[in-house]
Amino acid sequence: MSRTLKEAKDSVISEINELFNNSDFPKLPIDENPIQGDLSVICFPGARSLNKSAEEVAYDVSLLVSNINFVKSTFIVKAFCNIILDWDALVINVYNDIKDINYGRGIPKKESILVEHTSANATGPFHMGRARNPIIGDSISRLLKYDGYNVSTEYYVNDTGRQAATVAFGIKNYKGGSSEKEDHRLVECYRQASEELKANVEVKSKIYEKMELIEGGDKEALDEVKKAAKLMLSGMQYSLKRLNAEADSYFHESDLIQDGSVTRVIDSLKKSDICVEEEGAFYLDLSDKNIAGRNQKFFFTRNNGLSLYTTRDIAYHLNKFERYSNSLNVLGEDHKLQSNLLNIALEELGSSKPDNLFYSFVNLPGGKMSTRAGRVVYLDDMMDQIVQASFERLKDVEMSPEQKILLSEKIGIGSLRYNIIKVQPEKGFTFNIDDALSIQGDSAPFAMYSHARMSSILRKYGREVPELVIDGNLFESEINLMRVMSKWPDLVRSSSDKLAIHKIPNYIHQLSSQFNNFYRDCKVIGDVNESLRINLVCLSKRILFDALDIIGIEAPERM
RNA sequence: GGGCCUGUAGCCUAGCCUGGAAGGGCGUCUGGCUUCUAACCAGAAGAUCCAGGGUUCGAAUCCCUGCAGGCCCGCCA
Numbered sequence: 301m302s303r304t305l306k307e308a309k310d311s312v313i314s315e316i317n318e319l320f321n322n323s324d325f326p327k328l329p330i331d332e333n334p335i336q337g338d339l340s341v342i343c344f345p346g347a348r349s350l351n352k353s354a355e356e357v358a359y360d361v362s363l364l365v366s367n368i369n370f371v372k373s374t375f376i377v378k379a380f381c382n383i384i385l386d387w388d389a390l391v392i393n394v395y396n397d398i399k400d401i402n403y404g405r406g407i408p409k410k411e412s413i414l415v416e417h418t419s420a421n422a423t424g425p426f427h428m429g430r431a432r433n434p435i436i437g438d439s440i441s442r443l444l445k446y447d448g449y450n451v452s453t454e455y456y457v458n459d460t461g462r463q464a465a466t467v468a469f470g471i472k473n474y475k476g477g478s479s480e481k482e483d484h485r486l487v488e489c490y491r492q493a494s495e496e497l498k499a500n501v502e503v504k505s506k507i508y509e510k511m512e513l514i515e516g517g518d519k520e521a522l523d524e525v526k527k528a529a530k531l532m533l534s535g536m537q538y539s540l541k542r543l544n545a546e547a548d549s550y551f552h553e554s555d556l557i558q559d560g561s562v563t564r565v566i567d568s569l570k571k572s573d574i575c576v577e578e579e580g581a582f583y584l585d586l587s588d589k590n591i592a593g594r595n596q597k598f599f600f601t602r603n604n605g606l607s608l609y610t611t612r613d614i615a616y617h618l619n620k621f622e623r624y625s626n627s628l629n630v631l632g633e634d635h636k637l638q639s640n641l642l643n644i645a646l647e648e649l650g651s652s653k654p655d656n657l658f659y660s661f662v663n664l665p666g667g668k669m670s671t672r673a674g675r676v677v678y679l680d681d682m683m684d685q686i687v688q689a690s691f692e693r694l695k696d697v698e699m700s701p702e703q704k705i706l707l708s709e710k711i712g713i714g715s716l717r718y719n720i721i722k723v724q725p726e727k728g729f730t731f732n733i734d735d736a737l738s739i740q741g742d743s744a745p746f747a748m749y750s751h752a753r754m755s756s757i758l759r760k761y762g763r764e765v766p767e768l769v770i771d772g773n774l775f776e777s778e779i780n781l782m783r784v785m786s787k788w789p790d791l792v793r794s795s796s797d798k799l800a801i802h803k804i805p806n807y808i809h810q811l812s813s814q815f816n817n818f819y820r821d822c823k824v825i826g827d828v829n830e831s832l833r834i835n836l837v838c839l840s841k842r843i844l845f846d847a848l849d850i851i852g853i854e855a856p857e858r859m
Numbered sequence: 860g861g862g863c864c865u866g867u868a869g870c871c872u873a874g875c876c877u878g879g880a881a882g883g884g885c886g887u888c889u890g891g892c893u894u895c896u897a898a899c900c901a902g903a904a905g906a907u908c909c910a911g912g913g914u915u916c917g918a919a920u921c922c923c924u925g926c927a928g929g930c931c932c933g934c935c936a
Contacts, residue, residue, distance in 0.1 A: 335880055342879050348916060380880060421936070461936055581934050593861055593932030602934045609936045633930050636863060660864070660929065693898065711898095722884095723872070726864060728929055735871070740898055741884040742872080749898050757895050798876080806873065809883070816899060825895055837895095859898080 302397035302786040308370045308390055309339060312383065315368045316341065324350065328361070337375070337382035338783070341365070344379050354379030387779045388770075391832075394782055395768055398839050404788045404846060406448030406796065413449050414620050415441045416654075417630040418540065418547065419456040421463050422532040424487030426539055426679040428731055430632060432659040435720045437630040438545035439851045440657065440801050444628075446850055447796035452624070455547035456616060459529035459554045460522075461609060465511040466493045468528035469503070481680070483535030490532075515557065515606040522554045529554075539680055543713060544852045551619075553612055561615040562607045565649075569600050569614075572648040579603055584644065591640050598641045610638055614645045617654060627654035628799070632661060633726070657799050659725035665732055677731070687712030689737045690745075697859070707859060711745055714853035718744035721851050722805035742809045744853055747844065750812035751855040754841040757824050758834070759857075765838050769831045777814070777821040778829075781836055784814045788843050801851070808847045815840050 301309075313330055320327050326346050334340035343357040350357055361381040362374040372386040387394075397403065417437020420426060426434075437453065445451045458464060470486075470493030477488035496503040513521035533550070540546045556562050566582070569575060574585045580603035586596045600611040620627045631639060636658060643653045664677065691708035699707070719736050723729055739745040758765075788807070795803040818840075824833040845855045 329879070331879075335882080340880085342917095344879065344917060346916095354916085378880065382880095458936065463936065578934090583934085591862070591932090595932055597934095599934050604934085606934095608934070633864065635931090637931055638936090640862095658864080658930095663929085697896095724865095727872085728865060730871090732871085735885075738885070743884080743898090745898055746884095749896080753896055753899085760895055802873085806883085813883085819895080820900055823895070858896085 301790050302394045302403075304390060304393035304397050305338075305385075305786045308385055312339060312365075312368055312370050312385070316365055319364050319368075323364070325361070325364070326350075328357075331380075333787075334380070334382060336377065338385040339383040341381040341383070342379070343381060347379070387774055387782070391770065391774060391782065392768065394786060395835065395839070398782075398785050398788075398843075399835075404792050404843065405446055406792065409448045409450070411449055411626050412624045413444055413451050413626040413628055414624040415444070415451060415453045415628045415630065416456055416620075417441075417453060418545070419458070420536070421458050422529040422536065423463055423467055423490050424532070425481075425483045426536060428664075428677040428679055428682055429662050431662055431679050431682070431716075431731075432720055432725060432729065433630055433632065434540055434543055434545040435717050435852075436657065436659055436725055436801060438543075439717070439721055439804070440628070440630065440799060442850045442852060443792070443796050443801060443804065446846070447792055449626075452549065453547045454549045454551050454620075457529050457533065457550055457552045458609075459526050459552050460511075460514050460557060460612065462507070462511055464525050464529060465507050465514060466490060466497055467532060468525045469493045469507050469510065471528045471531065472524075481535045481538065483532055483539075484678075484680070486532050486535070512604075512606070514554070517557050517560075519558070522558055526552055526554045539683070542683060543679070543717070544854075551616065553616070556612050556615045556619070557607070561619065562612050565611060565615045565618065566601055566605075566607060568649055569611075569645060574648070580605070584641075584648065586641075586644065589644055591637070591644075593637070598644065600645065610641055610645070613638075613642055614649070617642065617646060618649070618651055620654070621652050625652075627652070628657065629654050630657045630659070633658045634661075655799070657725060660728045662720075662729045662731045665730055677733075682733075682736070683713060683716065685733065686716050686737060690715065690739065693739070693745075694859075699858070707856060710854050710856060711739070711748060711859070714744035714748060714848075715739045717852055718747075718805055718808075722802055724800075724802050742805075744848075745859075747808045747812045747848060748853070748856055749859055750815050751841060751844050751848070752857060752859045753819060754815065754837050754844070755857040757837050758841070761825055761834055765834055766831045768835050771828045771831075774829075774832075775818075775821055777818045778832070778836060781814050781818045781840060784811050785840060785843055788847075804847055804850050808844065808851075811840060811844055811847065815844070 309332055317327060326349050328346050329342045331340040331342060341361050343361055344354045346357040347354040358376045358379045358381040362376055365371055366374055370385050371383055373384045375382050415437055418434040420430060441451050441453050467490050470489035474489045474492040476485040479485045497507055510521055514525055570582060572584060576583055576585050581599055582601045583597040583599040586598055600608060639656050646653050687709050690711040691704060694704045694708055791803060791807050822833055824837060827833060848855045
């Protein structure tokens, strides 16, 4: 909340409590962010001890508080005594709080955070099933940065194991598809190799031999598989770039084998009290760890002594904590158990543990998205469609075709991001293309349009934003706009603390919506309160710009 | 068999942590562009907050028991 507003509310609250103390009233709860007004005294609990109806108590309270400093008026709804503050007195100071260049931003923090997101296996183009990952990951990184943390993002490239060996084999031995985009072209190689792997014993043994070489640390094999993954990834990276969700760095799993850190992890884990050997393979005994399921053994080596996926992930996390103080992983809900195992191992090794943000998969209407069943929507195709739909919406707008192409790209990608971010990650999400293409209401274009309106007013005004002077009474919609703007810092804080990125689009919609009400009620240019209103437009524009930027959407000047 | 997550109008969703007035959006119906951008605004209709029990002055929110859906339980990744 803006500091001034917070102080005013605190002062009113403490005066109310003092009045309660000095009278027959019990101490009644006060809602600091009520549905209506600025504060609300909840009068239900007083009814019994005062032997009155709750409504009567509310009436008494309204008389009691009406002379308090900063209280302009009260009104009663049921047993809620709602209080409206004297905004005419507060507005200048609240405005000055919001005008601060760092308004909403968190104070710079010492902690550095590595956000690992996406990390999809480099076997082919991204599909929509896991589309929440880069979008949530990128947005949460931006949010944490805005809140003052040092943040980097990283993509973990799983370039060892069977799939990676299959990709490398496929690229080497088969002809790719005809697409110009590398991942779409090479996925054909992978497909053929996968089929041969199932059908042809010779191919299978070749791939498995390669796999063993890789895990055993054979330099040539590791180089080959890393190179293949990079090639596939070069196409996939283009998709991330288009989504505005490129990672800052890419970390190859193969490097962990190559530099010996996986071996070191295995050696250390073998010293754990809960480590047990079974026919040459080693596991941690989870019986006392209360993570249940049929299997209570967490194997970290095969019987040939080589590592498993989670073993290498342990090495990766130790590496992360050498570079950063904190680690946050954005993972699909299918990784929950794996992440528990990882944490147990890290604890055994005395290491810090990562925070996790899990999301539920995206489904298609009618069922699960599945590569095997051919029910797949590619992220690239989705981006094409939504950008195309946005382009068509621009047909009546006066703008050069080049500008329209650029703008529809922003609108389309923004809509996709907004649509995905606005739902809590743990909730199931059925991806309905018509909903995604319907871009009005609580959506990116609504916010972008509001931003363009703000820009348009400032453009038309055409001068420096003036000093704030208030020449007339405030309108309700001006106060409401300031109320929403006042919430921004708390919203950022709570969203960042809880990793609740969906709160940002929620706020964006509130702010845009409130701005549109202001726009309806208040003529800006030429009004007696022109200076105040220009300033309000300017401040709401900055907050809206920041909020959109947090979820990776560029706010346009026109649309 | 076990663990975790989800269940809010025809559809999508916020609120759940920290109990107090069920918010938005889509769709439907009605009205509003000669006025700083109508991708906008106003109004209407639409909710057994999955079910049942408990705690409480008060439960969508906390606790218990069910039901339904998702994810997981490999010397795969």
